[in-house]
Amino acid sequence: MTPADQRHIPVLGRQAIAWLAPRDGGLYVDATFGAGGYSAAILKTAGTRVIAIDRDRRAVTAGFDLVDRSDGRLTLVEDRFSNLAEICAAQGAPTVDGVVMDVGVSSMQLGEADRGFSFRLHGPLDMRMGHQGATAADVLAQASEADLANIIYIFGEERHSRAVARAIVAARKQAPIETTRALADIVAKVVRSKPGEIHPATRTFQGLRIFVNAELDELHLALSAAERVLKPGGRLVVVSFHSLEDRIVKNFLVERASAGGGSRHLPELAQAAPSFSILTKRPVTPDAAEISANPRARSAKLRAAERADAPAHAAGELPAWPTLERAMRGG
Structure with missing residues (x-):
């Protein structure tokens, strides 16, 4: 294949x-x-x-x-x-x-450097799934430090979000943050990771992407x-x-599948x-072969x-x- x-x-x-x-x-x-x-x-x-x-x-x-x-x-x-x-x-x-949904960024989008989704590929900080509205670079340039910290904490689940936001605000005073590499380098200076852990910028990129695309x-x-x-x-x-x-998804289905009488x-x-009636009492997850392949x-x-x-x-x-x-x- x-x-x-x-x-x-x-x-x-x-x-x-x-x-x-x-x-x-x-x-x-x-x-x-x-x-x-x-x-x-x-x-x-x-x-x-x-x-x-x-x-x-x-x-x-x-x-x-x-x-x-x-x-x-x-x-x-x-x-x-x-x-x-x-x-x-x-x-x-x-x-x-029937309706089927595969939620989030696609592998194709992650692999396109000019889309700016991946910190592993050098490109412009765009991150838009569509072609309208503010880019991630626009958000980094305009958002307040408090808003940046909230965005990165809520949508990226990054516990060092305040430090990352401070570093972004300090860096943008020197020069616009316009590329994936520039942002990844800024985050890596304040978020440390051990060998085998995810890249320090993973959660910040996730948070920005989710935010930009609502x-x-x-x-x-x-x-x-x-x-x-x-x-x-x-x-x-x-x-x-x-x-x-x-x-x-879980909360939506549980709520819709629940009967109530006041x-x-x-x-x-x-x-x-x-x-709705829930068909998967527990979420279905990939087996070892699929994880190995992807x-x-x-x-x-x-x-x-x-x-x-x-x-x-x-x-x-x-x-x-x-x-x-x-x-x-x-x-």
Whole structure:
């Protein structure tokens, strides 16, 4: 198998399709198209149709060949997956039989130096999955020290976030921080790591990337959108790669699968009926062979659930964490 072929095999891809369980003639949403691995696998089931979404124009352009080979069964849309309900409606498909998501940055994006996602590759500090809005370099130039510390702590889970923020603010007074190498060097001076541990800049890069792309807000919104479009019996399958994402998916499914009848203090306030039944009581994780073939797989977790007959729950408010708009005002 060539490296190009390997790009088309998503982490936990076989398990994801098994839990999605495509049916002949079914309609499915591949909410994170990437290299098209999920879409191609779904289309192997006779008569299936796929609405695929990706906010990355490069991924969409690269997917045109699969669209051409799909005999009209694959529709590929450049958009955010938080908009999947509106996308489905625009395609004349207000309800679907399944939704699959692979959350986070793709291996392709990490391997493109000019995208600025990886501290291992020298390139501009962009980090945008799409092609609009502020870059990571813009955030480093504009955000206050307090906002930078919060961004790196909340989204990167970096316990040295205050020291990193101080170092960034001190460095930008001398020169703009515009490259991956420049940021990685700044972080490495204040975050120490032992041999065998992750690179000192790993969490800072993660935090900035998640923040620039509003990835956790997008995930919250996409899960609610999937709940609205799934038919009873339709399946939701989500693969995530770090604890922040997995916690959101787990909490969403637990909440949606819970039945309630109000509290003993306010018994008249009945809760919404369960809208999902959880299929994976524990998250599915990759085996040793997959981790050996793709070290990035080691942190992957898959959760799956089946849509119940009950109406979708009301969407909750997004968490009150740092926003790009506030950061770009400099506090």
